Amino acid sequence: xxxxxxxxxxxxxxxxxxxxxxxxxxxxxxxxxxxxxxxxxxxxxxxxxxxxxxxxxxxxxxxxxxxxxxxxxxxxxxxxxxxxxxxxxxxxxxxxxxxxxxxxxxxxxxxxxxxxxxxxxxxxxxxxxxxxxxxxxxxxxxxxxxxxxxxxxxxxxxxxxxxxxxxxxxxxxxxxxxxxxxxxxxxxxxxxxxxxxxxxxxxxx
Numbered sequence: 423x424x425x426x427x428x429x430x431x432x433x434x435x436x437x438x439x440x441x442x443x444x445x446x447x448x449x450x451x452x453x454x455x456x457x458x459x460x461x462x463x464x465x466x467x468x469x470x471x472x473x474x475x476x477x478x479x480x481x482x483x484x485x486x487x488x489x490x491x492x493x494x495x496x497x498x499x500x501x502x503x504x505x506x507x508x509x510x511x512x513x514x515x516x517x518x519x520x521x522x523x524x525x526x527x528x529x530x531x532x533x534x535x536x537x538x539x540x541x542x543x544x545x546x547x548x549x550x551x552x553x554x555x556x557x558x559x560x561x562x563x564x565x566x567x568x569x570x571x572x573x574x575x576x577x578x579x580x581x582x583x584x585x586x587x588x589x590x591x592x593x594x595x596x597x598x599x600x601x602x603x604x605x606x607x608x609x610x611x612x613x614x615x616x617x618x619x620x621x622x623x624x625x626x627x
Contacts, residue, residue, distance in 0.1 A: 423452060423453075423507060423509065423624070423627065424504050424507045424508060424509065425509045425510070425548045425549070425624060425627060426500065426504060426510050426512070426545070426547045426548050427509065427510065427511050427512070427547060427548060427549050427550070427551065427620065428511075428512045428513075428514070428515040428517070428547040428549075428550045428551070429441045429511065429512065429513050429514070429550075429551045429553070430514060430515070430517045430518060430521075430550055430551070430552050430553070430589065431552060431553030431554070431555065431560075431589075431605060432555060432556075432557055432560045432582055432585050432586050432589070433557075433560050433561070433564060433574065433582060433585075434555065434559065434560025434561060434562070434563035434564045435553035435554075435555045435560055435605045436553060436555075436563075436605055436609055436612060437513055437514070437553055438458070438513055439609060440551075440553060440603075440605075440609070440612055440613055440616055441456060441511050441513050442456070443609075443613045444511065444613060444616055444617055444620065445511050447613075447617050447621075448509065448511075448617075448620070448621070448624075451621075451624075452508075452509045452624065453506075453507070453508045453509065454508065454509050454510075454511060455499075455503040455508045455509070455510045455511070456510075456511045456512075456513075457495070457499055457500065457510065457511070457512050457513070458512065458513035458514065459488075459491065459492060459495060459512060459513065459514040459515055459518065460473055460474070460487075460488055460491040460492070460495075460514075461491070461495070462495040462498075462499050462500075462512075463494060463495050463498040463499050465491070465494045465498075466491040466492075466494050466495045466498075469487055469488075469490060469491040469494075470491065472487065473487055473488065473491070474574065481523060481527040481528070481529055482529060484523060484527070485519060485523040485524075485527070485529055485534050485537060486537065488518075488519050488523065488538075489519065489537045489538050489540070489541040490541070492515070492516070492519075492538065492541050492542065493541040493542070496541070496542060496545060500512065500545075501545070509624070512547075515547060515550070516535075516538045516542060516546070517550060517552075517589065517592050519534050519537075519538050520534055520535060520538070520588060520592055521585050521586075521588035521589045521592060522574065522585055522588070524588065525584055525585070525587065525588025525591065526577075526581050526582075526584035526585045526587075526588055531588070531591065531592075546599070547599065548627075549599060549600075549601060549620075549623055550599055550600050550601070551600075551601050551603060551616055551619075551620065552589060552593060552600050552601070552602050552603065553603050553605035553612070554602055554603060554604055554605055554606075555605040555606050556586065556606070557579060557582035557583045557585065557586050558579065558583075559606055560582065561579060561582060601616075601619050601620065601623070603615055603616050603619070
């Protein structure tokens with residue numbers, strides 16, 4: 423039993439927390455590997471530091487660095503885990519680049535998709551969980567929780583609204599690949615809803 427499942431959503435959607443708790447629940451049935459982007463492996467983590475903690479950079483440089491980190495992460499961690507028959511849960515993947523760099527940065531969805539398809543070489547997720555929340559609510563959560571804000575967190579609300587718009591366009595183009603979860607609820611409700619929908623999906627594979 424193997425599957426590649428990615429988790430997507432705007433800042434403050436609760437992605438990382440939901441993924442962690444879902445992994446704990448699924449481990450009773452499946453062999454689970456959790457990981458994240460950018461990062462997940464040594465080289466990827468170094469690129470993550472540049473991307474999220476560094477200074478401002480050209481938007482195309484940013485897109486290329488995300489794609490490079492993604493490639494290294496895939497070949498070093500994701501593909502070996504899938505070859506071993508494991509279920510991989512990944513915090514962000516190609517859709518993040520499309521929404522953030524392709525749409526919100528204005529580079530273009532097709533342009534960023536082309537770069538990333540070269541990086542992933544056809545390895546799309548089996549299913550993608552999208553945690554659906556408005557940019558404004560996500561922003562309020564980040565401020566309330568006093569989370570350390572990275573370079574992308576610090577973008578203005580208009581940027582984050584464009585990120586949400588970008589995700590909506592991606593989902594519209596590939597609705598069959600997404601499980602949409604209303605993330606504007608308690609973390610317990612979101613986790614329970616996500617778990618039941620993912621478990622049903624995995625049981626049917």
